[in-house]
Amino acid sequence: MDLTRCIETLDRALAELPILDAHTHLVGGQLGAKGLHDVLLYHMAVSDLYAAGCPSGARLTQYPGWPDLAETRRRISEAIPYLPHVRHTSISWGIRIVLQELYGWTGEVTEANWETLDARIRERADDRAWHREIIRRAHVERICTEIARRETGCDDDVLQYALEWAFFTRCQWGEYDTALYELEKCWGRLPESPTPIGGGQRPATERVIRTLEDVHAAVDWYVSHIPAQRIISTATHISTDLDLAPPSEDEMARALSRRAQAGAAERDIYAGYINELFLTRFEQTAADRVVFQFSFGAEPLPYETASRLEQRTIKQVAEMIGRHPRVRFQCFLASGHANQAMCTLCRELPNLALVGYWWHNFFPAIIRRVMHERLDMLPTNRQIGFFSDAYCVEWMYAKAKMIKHVLAKVLADKVQAGQFSLDTAIDFAERTLHGSARELLGMAPTHVK
Secondary structure, eight states: OOOHHHHHHHHHHHHHHOOOEEOOOOBBBBOSSSSSHHHHTTOOOOOOHHHOOOOOOSOOOTSSSSOOOOHHHHHHHHHHHHHHHHHHHHHHHHHHHHHHHOOOOOOOOOOHHHHHHHHHHHTTTTTTTHHHHHHHHHHEEEEEEEEGOOOTTTTTTTTEEEEEEOTOOOOTTTTOOOHHHHHHHHTTTTOOOOOOTTSOOOOOOOOOOOOOHHHHHHHHHHHHHHOOOOSSEEEEEEEETOOOOOHHHHHHHHHHHHHGGGHHHHHHHHHHHHHHHHHHHHHTTTTOOOOEEEESEEEOOSSSSSEEOOHHHHHHHHHHHHHHTSSSSEEEEGGGEEEEHHHHHHOOOOTTEEEEEOGGSSHHHHHHHHHHHHHOOOGGGGGEOOOOOOSHHHHHHHHHHHHHHHHHHHHHHHHHHHHOOHHHHHHHIIIIIIIIIIIIIIIOOOOOO
């Protein structure tokens, strides 16, 4: 069988495989796009347009709010002149998949016609049967999203949940006490959505951390209020700008006294101390029921992030994982060049697995390289093959289709090279797209109704 036929055969086989989506930001009861803006101005598409010269680089109003009609009209009109500059990108490929295959739109989006397309999508915005149909067409059997987005629980049959609450180890643009603030905003409260990326204006918190005793009390509150019976994972981010070597209690106490003048040194102490304390408590109380997921390799800029990852951080994360052998760690990686290093960690740290292709890795050329490396280096039960990071099921559909197509090409290369058979290739795809999420994450497949 020649390469072209091999790719076609695998494309057909993989297209029918059921998959599990290990990480999204879908909202219960409102799974689908509310209008053209949710497809055309997905945050990765906004970055495309901003790079092309579009004046706005910020995301639209985020959950728990929603962009109103005035905001969506302004942002779509503003973006349209820049669409010709980005029609070649992989994100634009995803947009075309959605518009053509789900909404029957085959032409360009222009100032003269976008309102017609917008109306077509808005017509189905509240059609829950249509959203389930999109999930079925994507062959997705279960989806994980934030528990803060569960709403009334009306989609519990298809959704499972992760806790995204405080991000102790994520740097924010221009801030040095982020770890303390993240802990303060949770202390005494119940789980809610995390602070948006980018920082900026911070609402006052009900409680303020001043002493080491406060830190311990706040971490104990946080861990005791993890809804372990209702979630399968907790998700956070680890910034490469941090020195995560665990500080002593004396170092933390002195750093707390300097909070008003905090700089990079204090920032590292706050994050390192709170992270280690949290993981210790988490390992004692929840690690047998809840997976610890972390994103890695995307660092804040004023609007979004850039892909950066230092070798020191990889070393310190390896040490962190080694210190907590009962915690099951899973990494969403946004740094293609660090994939080999992370694969080697997985080979020697049995409590670490890699999940999908996050943010700056979600481009076919990078996905293909990452897939090749993981295919060569990792067992199927050390890698989960898909998560969409989608905010609506339309983007989940597009990303699932893109991933399967790229994987078919990668597997065809291996079959042509004689590395394994066609049957082995299909088995690998089934295990990583479905079986690994069941085994490593505890996702329970269900047939979408």
